Amino acid sequence: MDLRLSRVHFPVTTLGPGQRLGIWFQGCSIQCPGCISADTWATNRGHTTLEDLLKQITRLLPEADGVTISGGEPFDQPDALVALLSALRERTGADILVYSGHALETLSPVLQRAQGLIDALITDPFQLHSAHSMPLRGSDNQRMHLLTALGRERFTQFERFLTGQDKSLDVMFDEDGSVWFAGIPSRGDFQRLRDLLNDEGHLVQISADKARSR
Template identity: 40%
Template sequence: MSAWLWISQTHYPVHALGPGNRLTVWVQGCTLSCKGCMSRDTWSADGGVETSVEDLAELWRSAVGQGADGLTVSGGEPLQQADGLSAFLAAADEVRRGAARELDFLVYTGYDEDELDEPRRAALSLADVVVFGRFEVANPTELVWRGSANQRMVPRTELGELRYADFIDYAPEQGPLQIEVRGNDPWIIGTPRKEALRNLDRSLKGVGLRITDTTWRP
């Protein structure tokens, strides 16, 4: 029987959620509902598209063929689909074991390590690095690839240690952001710093563009 994940979006290449060019998969559905979350559109369990693990693995295989450096899974809340995530990372691992270079898996979760039950721990067994912790809008950070200062980037494998050690305490002058277009709508990828989204609103209005809807406001 095929395994499935409810998916909000996928995109390649992404260079704002981990090192290098990455396939990024955003799952659909999150009940943690962190105040100030920039991805409120991924909260509802009624949204997104049910996607087979086989189809997602093929997307990953294609990205690897195009030179991907790694895979990032975000959301939504990936660990609220623990069985599907576990199956997907297992399929993605089969692909990377056939690659001629090392490829890492990075997973974002709003849960802390002490909240992991057995299915959630199993789902992260193949992750090289996990960013743990809920987003706290009142607790900003300049650390790369994290949205708030409480969030912890934890390497879990030798590859994770090797590739991410220099990023644990790294705070670049400007946080990496990427802007793509979905249909006619701009789409921001990354972990914006405090006031970045408000400043973006102002900048767009300053050039005559009126923002009528965003994913980070109710």
């Protein structure tokens, strides 16, 4: 089965409990203003197959406490998403968290197909000018839905206000020299980092810059 994939990383420690396998889908029809992952919006890149993705992650799954699927917009590729979720359930007992910028009410057809496959689901579009006071969300309008007993066991702890320990990011390095961050930054963090490094003479692009040049 074909799918569009942005990247895979392990371990991710900022998008759910424990050491997690992060899977980012490529392509997003929502394109929220201020999105920190604007490089994942384009649909003309990242072409691969589910089979190749599974080969890539099978060796990592025994070490993962959970799996976080984000993007991009995973529900823009519903068939690939459901197939991936089914394959993950066959291969691991780890919890599965999925992010979507769509409202829950619009996802019912896919969620019926994925019943029991998603433990926790965070929905609704990121709103740049809304408050940001809850962990695992980029803005407080986003809702967390605990869909299974495992989801309630693992994610109820995040139904609270942010603490200092929540304000952390994972750093990833690609072979081409790109640096990626996983997690939920405070507003303007990446722009401030870019400006600071540019002032020191470094050439830096952030995700939003790449989206504009795609």
